[in-house]
Amino acid sequence: MASTTSKIYSYKFLLPAAVVYLIFFIVPTFLSFFFSLTIWTLSDWKFTGLDNFRIFLTEPSLNVGLRNSLVYAILTCGLKVVLGFLLAAFLSANLKTKGFLRSIIYFPNILSTIAVGIMFSSLMQPSRGLINVGLAAIGIQGPDWLGNPSLALLSVAMVDVWKGVGIAMTIFIAGIMAIPRHYYEALMIDGGSSFHKLRYITLPLSRSSMNSVIMLAFIGGIRSFDLVWVMTKGGPGFTSDLIASIIYKQLQGGFYGISTAGNVVLFVIVSLLAVPMYRFLTKAEVDL
Amino acid sequence: MKRKILRVMVEVIAVALALAIFGIPLSYVVTNAGKTSVEAAQMSIAPAAETRYIKNFSEVLATSNHMLLRAFLNSTIITVVSIAMLIGVSSMAGFVMERRKSRAISWINFLVLAGLMIPPAVVPTIWVLKSIGLYKTMLGLELIEAALAFPFSVLLYRGYLGAIPRELDEASFIDGCSGLDLFVKVIFPLMKPVSATIAIITSISVFNDFVNPLYFLPGAKNVTVQLTLYNYISQYLNKWNLLFADILLISIPPLIFFIVFNKKIVSGMVAGAVKS
Numbered sequence: 049m050a051s052t053t054s055k056i057y058s059y060k061f062l063l064p065a066a067v068v069y070l071i072f073f074i075v076p077t078f079l080s081f082f083f084s085l086t087i088w089t090l091s092d093w094k095f096t097g098l099d100n101f102r103i104f105l106t107e108p109s110l111n112v113g114l115r116n117s118l119v120y121a122i123l124t125c126g127l128k129v130v131l132g133f134l135l136a137a138f139l140s141a142n143l144k145t146k147g148f149l150r151s152i153i154y155f156p157n158i159l160s161t162i163a164v165g166i167m168f169s170s171l172m173q174p175s176r177g178l179i180n181v182g183l184a185a186i187g188i189q190g191p192d193w194l195g196n197p198s199l200a201l202l203s204v205a206m207v208d209v210w211k212g213v214g215i216a217m218t219i220f221i222a223g224i225m226a227i228p229r230h231y232y233e234a235l236m237i238d239g240g241s242s243f244h245k246l247r248y249i250t251l252p253l254s255r256s257s258m259n260s261v262i263m264l265a266f267i268g269g270i271r272s273f274d275l276v277w278v279m280t281k282g283g284p285g286f287t288s289d290l291i292a293s294i295i296y297k298q299l300q301g302g303f304y305g306i307s308t309a310g311n312v313v314l315f316v317i318v319s320l321l322a323v324p325m326y327r328f329l330t331k332a333e334v335d336l
Numbered sequence: 337m338k339r340k341i342l343r344v345m346v347e348v349i350a351v352a353l354a355l356a357i358f359g360i361p362l363s364y365v366v367t368n369a370g371k372t373s374v375e376a377a378q379m380s381i382a383p384a385a386e387t388r389y390i391k392n393f394s395e396v397l398a399t400s401n402h403m404l405l406r407a408f409l410n411s412t413i414i415t416v417v418s419i420a421m422l423i424g425v426s427s428m429a430g431f432v433m434e435r436r437k438s439r440a441i442s443w444i445n446f447l448v449l450a451g452l453m454i455p456p457a458v459v460p461t462i463w464v465l466k467s468i469g470l471y472k473t474m475l476g477l478e479l480i481e482a483a484l485a486f487p488f489s490v491l492l493y494r495g496y497l498g499a500i501p502r503e504l505d506e507a508s509f510i511d512g513c514s515g516l517d518l519f520v521k522v523i524f525p526l527m528k529p530v531s532a533t534i535a536i537i538t539s540i541s542v543f544n545d546f547v548n549p550l551y552f553l554p555g556a557k558n559v560t561v562q563l564t565l566y567n568y569i570s571q572y573l574n575k576w577n578l579l580f581a582d583i584l585l586i587s588i589p590p591l592i593f594f595i596v597f598n599k600k601i602v603s604g605m606v607a608g609a610v611k612s
Contacts (some may be wrong), residue, residue, distance in 0.1 A: 068479055069483050
């Protein structure tokens with residue numbers, strides 16, 4: 049049967065995939081380890097050891113990206129998990145308007161990031177923007193969301209959550225739907241409250257969807273580029289620069305070696321954090 | 337009775353909140369896309385004194401020698417071609433990866449899973465594209481889009497194939513089918529639903545993609561819809577009405593997809609997320 053297997057399921061089927069995936073993803077990834085150690089003009093390179101990494105990690109205008117990316121990833125991921133879960137729990141209940149609510153919360157996902165960025169740049173305009181006008185109506189003086197150095201990154205993160213919470217919610221809803229009804233019935237018979245349902249059944253039994261959401265949101269956040277780029281360009285100054293926006297700025301400036309070193313730094317962070325996180329999270333999973 | 341009233345109140349509050357948080361920003365864009373630039377500069381959500389959608393749309397379309405039309409054509413070609421390549425490549429790969437167990441396959445699996453997490457290396461990819469003469473070409477970008485969507489797509493195919501019994505393969509083999517016959521005549525047609533899901537989800541993300549065209553398709557001739565929108569930010573310099581009109585125009589294709597394929601988008605996305 050072994051020979052039949054190799055005849056029917058020939059490795060030749062993998063050939064087109066190998067060409068596309070190897071050439072356009074795997075090879076560049078491996079090349080990045082080498083070229084991150086060089087001064088590189090694309091046509092020529094000179095080996096410089098770990099200089100690029102030293103520059104990337106010590107230059108204040110560059111290493112700010114490292115801290116910002118972590119803050120951004122943790123913040124957006126945390127909010128998407130918490131809000132997504134609460135929304136999903138609420139919208140799994142028997143509501144007349146749940147179809148409408150789910151659709152409108154999911155809707156921002158079909159808009160492009162650039163469109164969302166432009167939209168909120170306008171809404172967050174400090175004096176006339178709708179957000180601050182609304183706040184003024186209830187007597188609060190709104191800040192300069194995107195112009196204040198200590199606020200800009202957080203403002204962009206909030207917009208990211210606005211756009212992405214629908215995906216988290218949808219994944220959680222699927223997880224909650226898969227929880228057998230009789231757990232809830234048993235709890236009702238024992239006289240448990242709605243809070244007990246949420247705390248002792250829905251939350252622990254949504255573990256696997258929670259893992260998916262955490263991984264997706266965290267990796268999405270740490271790689272994020274376009275929303276910051278369209279809303280602040282990393283400014284004011286470098287205060288909202290992320291690793292990915294610095295990679296692009298170095299690319300524009302022609303510093304290909306440093307740009308590639310940034311890519312390797314991103315690779316290392318994703319591997320160091322995401323792989324153990326994935327292991328840890330899947331270990332804590334419960335079977336239904 | 338009391339419970340019922342409470343329930344209605346909760347629903348009313350929930351809908352009001354959702355409208356405030358998600359509805360107002362969206363209707364703000366729609367309303368202001370139909371104003372004059374002076375009126376839109378007031379940034380108000382009030383209805384336009386006189387709606388001029390047609391005028392604004394045609395002004396956006398006429399900008400820089402009808403660049404947006406060119407961009408629409410480019411984005412459509414890029415989306416269609418990259419999805420055709422993606423479906424072809426990943427359905428075959430998923431087929432063998434699901435059916436065969438070997439050490440080589442587990443290595444390939446590992447590489448594919450890694451691709452779900454690892455960000456693409458920008459400059460080395462440009463270098464590879466340059467070396468084979470595909471930098472700044474649509475074909476280059478299409479191949480990149482296919483390569484980057486490959487891991488997600490393979491996972492969906494593998495998951496779906498797991499539910500198609502092997503007995504079918506063996507029966508076809510005994511009937512004299514070769515591996516290629518089996519795949520083309522039996523397996524691929526059976527996988528149509530999952531192919532459709534992949535095509536729909538990926539088409540929205542490729543059409544809306546900004547980052548990869550920015551990296552790999554720079555240059556005035558190679559515009560995509562997202563690149564034009566981005567370029568118009570500086571070109572229109574606070575003419576919010578035109579920016580919003582542009583947003584409305586380029587959101588039409590994804591919107592149609594969303595309305596027509598709502599269920600498929602959601603289920604496919606969830607399947608992909610849970611499998612990974």
